[in-house]
Each structure stands twice: as C-alpha cells, then as structure tokens.
Amino acid sequence: MLEVRRRGLTTLLGGTAVGWALAAHAQVPEKIPxxxxxxxxxxxxxxxxxxxxxxxxxxxxxxxxxxxxxxxxxxxxxxxxxxxxxxxxxxxxxxxxxxxxxxxxxxxxxxxxxxxxxxxxxxxxxxxxxxxxxxxxxxxxxxxxLMVPEVATKRLGLLKDAIPGISQVLVLSYLADPIAPLQVKAMQEAAQPLGLTLQVHDIRTANDLPAAFDAAAREHAEALLTTSESIFVAQGQRVTELAARYKLPAMYCFSNDVVDFGGLMAYDVNxxxxxxxxxxxxxxxxxxxxxxxLPIEQPIKFEFSINLKAAKALGLTIPPGVLAIADKVIE
Missing domain, CATH: 3.40.50.2300 (Response regulator)
Incomplete structure (x- = not known):
C-alpha cells in the first residue's frame, strides 16, 4: 500500500512539475520590438x-x-x-x-x-x-x-518678394550639421541675382544668439532667415523674440507654431x-x-504662412501679390 502511495505521489509530483513548467512557459512574455x-x-x-x-x-x-x-x-x-x-x-x-x-x-x-x-x-x-x-x-x-537646400532658396526669394527694399540679410545657421552648409551655398548662389548680401552667423548653442543679433545690428541687417536645423526649432520662440526686439522681419524654416506666436513669415512642409x-x-x-x-520619399506640398500682426508691428506692408500666394494669413 505504501509503495502504491509513493507511486501515486511520484505521479502527482511529476504531473505538478510538468504543470509548473507549462505555466512558466505560458507566462514568458512575447518579445516586442x-x-x-x-x-x-x-x-x-x-x-x-x-x-x-x-x-x-x-x-x-x-x-x-x-x-x-x-x-x-x-x-x-x-x-x-x-x-x-x-x-x-x-x-x-x-x-x-x-x-x-x-x-x-x-x-x-x-x-x-x-x-x-x-x-x-x-x-x-x-x-x-x-x-x-x-x-x-x-x-x-x-x-x-525634406529637399532642404532647394527650399532654402525659395524662402530667400519669398523674403525678397515680401520686402523688396532689403539688401542685407542675417542668416542664422548651425554649420555643424552637414545640411547647413548646403543651404548656405544654395542661398549665396541665389542672393546675387536678387541683389542681396548674406551675413551668415554660425549658431552652436542658444548662447550664441544674442551676439549674432548684436553683430547684425552693427552690420545693418534688414531681414532675417534661418536654415533648417533642429536648434532653430528648439530655440524658435527665442529667435522670434530677438527678431522682434531688433525689428528684423524674418522668414522662418519651420511653420509649426512659429507664425502663430509672432513670427512674420514661414515656408515649410506640413x-x-x-x-x-x-x-x-x-x-x-x-x-x-x-x-x-523602400524608396526615400520627398514632400510635394509646402505651406507659406504670413502674420499680418507681426508685419504691422514692424511697419511693413506685404505686397498683395505675396499675400495672394499665402496658404495661411493671420490678421
């Protein structure tokens, strides 16, 4: 009888062990990416x-x-x-x-x-x-x-169209990013036919911004443009505030929110x-x-935004032809 009980216990324990093993296996989470x-x-x-x-x-x-x-x-x-x-x-x-x-x-x-x-x-x-x-x-x-160098020249052209009298443009650029020199080169090639001289300032940290605007004032800059690097998104509000303080009409490279919180103009993809x-x-x-x-995709639609409140604060009148091509106008 004892032997039978032992065999039964062994069978019971064996079954339990298998059950535990199966339960443990079932509880192993599936790997997620x-x-x-x-x-x-x-x-x-x-x-x-x-x-x-x-x-x-x-x-x-x-x-x-x-x-x-x-x-x-x-x-x-x-x-x-x-x-x-x-x-x-x-x-x-x-x-x-x-x-x-x-x-x-x-x-x-x-x-x-x-x-x-x-x-x-x-x-x-x-x-x-x-x-x-x-x-x-x-x-x-x-x-x-995002086809950034080509879009940079488009921004420069729109800036000149909106403010025809300008000749000196402050360009803020984060030249440590390989995409920045390509934009600067493209704009420099486009600037001469437009009658523009570019004052390029390399911005490595937010602390470089005030000095760049001070230098622009000494160099008689009449407008502002930034190249398309993330630092100018992270510091977008500060750049906008400095542009307003120095009364520099600006074209921004990132339209998300910048025109809404006071920037003059932006041209960008959605x-x-x-x-x-x-x-x-x-x-x-x-x-x-x-x-x-998987081919690399490029955008086919860009959006041009203008803030007329900012234009009024700067004493600017945006030409009707420029307003007519804007996708978004804040009045």
Missing amino acids: RLCFLTFDPGTLTSNRFGAFFEGLRDLGYANGQTISIDYLSVEGNGERFPALAEECLRLKADIIAVSTTPGAQAAIAATRTIPIIMIGLGDPVRTGLVGNLARPSGNITGLS YSRVIRRAASYVDRILKGAKVSD
Whole structure:
C-alpha cells in the first residue's frame, strides 16, 4: 500500500512539475520590438514636436510598453553626443532606429550597418552622403527627405518678394550639421541675382544668439532667415523674440507654431504630416520589408504662412501679390 502511495505521489509530483513548467512557459512574455528614437530635441515621448510620429505608430497598433518598446534618446541640444547615444541604441538592442537629424543619422550608420534606420524628414540624404540615391537607398537607412537646400532658396526669394527694399540679410545657421552648409551655398548662389548680401552667423548653442543679433545690428541687417536645423526649432520662440526686439522681419524654416506666436513669415512642409508618414516605414520594416525596397520619399506640398500682426508691428506692408500666394494669413 505504501509503495502504491509513493507511486501515486511520484505521479502527482511529476504531473505538478510538468504543470509548473507549462505555466512558466505560458507566462514568458512575447518579445516586442524595440525602437530607439535618436534626436537633437529635448523632451519625452509626450513632450516634443514629434507627436504626429508617435500618434502614427499608435494608429498602426504600436502601443509603447505593450506592442513596442520606445526609447527617446536626446542629445539635449549638444550634437557632439550623437555617437554616444547611437552606441546606447546598440546597448539597448534596438530592432530599429529612427533619427530626426543628419548628424544623428551619421552617428547611427557609424554605429551599425545592420539595424534598420528610418529618417524622420532629413534635409538631403544624397548630398550629405547618407545614401547613394532616393529610389533604392543603399545600406540600412531609408525614410523621408525634406529637399532642404532647394527650399532654402525659395524662402530667400519669398523674403525678397515680401520686402523688396532689403539688401542685407542675417542668416542664422548651425554649420555643424552637414545640411547647413548646403543651404548656405544654395542661398549665396541665389542672393546675387536678387541683389542681396548674406551675413551668415554660425549658431552652436542658444548662447550664441544674442551676439549674432548684436553683430547684425552693427552690420545693418534688414531681414532675417534661418536654415533648417533642429536648434532653430528648439530655440524658435527665442529667435522670434530677438527678431522682434531688433525689428528684423524674418522668414522662418519651420511653420509649426512659429507664425502663430509672432513670427512674420514661414515656408515649410506640413511637418506633422511628414513625420506621421514616417511611422509607416517603421511598420513596414517591422513586418519584414527590406530597407532597399523602400524608396526615400520627398514632400510635394509646402505651406507659406504670413502674420499680418507681426508685419504691422514692424511697419511693413506685404505686397498683395505675396499675400495672394499665402496658404495661411493671420490678421
């Protein structure tokens, strides 16, 4: 009887052990993909200008902490930190990396040639050497481009059209970003036929801004234009305030909010729409698409915004022909 009981106990324990093993196996969570978002901009997943990108991911079924793990890694305005944060993406075992700046993309490519990298609206991936061509991107990077050098010359032309009498233009540029010199060169080539002289000032940190405006006053600058780097988004309000203080009519490179909070003019893509589109690249890569099969997209529509309140404060009258082509006019 005792032997029978022992066999029964052994059978019972064996069954229990198998049950525990099966239960433990059932409780192992399924691995979810990890996205590393590498950016210049300070902030968090819920506090930054990339909200449309993260909303796009959610609409595609990617909920942070449930169906995807997202690491928001910012250099906090110090571009020299990009290589270290790119290495951090590797340490975190990212399955995919999204980048919002050209220096960030360069650092990511230097860190890995295998993890897919998605560009969130970069300036010019061909001329900055990130890819060989747009139709079939080489290596492990694809995404969206903003055609920045060409758009810079368009901004300069609109600025001259809006204020025909100007001849001296202050240009703020973050020349550490490879896309900045390309914009400056394009504008310099366009400036002479327009009768304009550009006063280019390199802005590396926010602390450089007051000195640039002081120098512009001494050099008799009559208008302001910024190139398209993230620092001028992060410092957009401060640039706008300084432009107002020095009475410099300005054309801005990022239309999101800048004209609404007092900037004179902006010419840009609908940035929220562009970066929302970038979410679809993440989705397709995570579902098995190859980087080389995803052409780099460029925007086809741009928006021109004018703030007539700002124009009045500067004593400007915007020509009717310029107002007629504006997509948005704040009165």
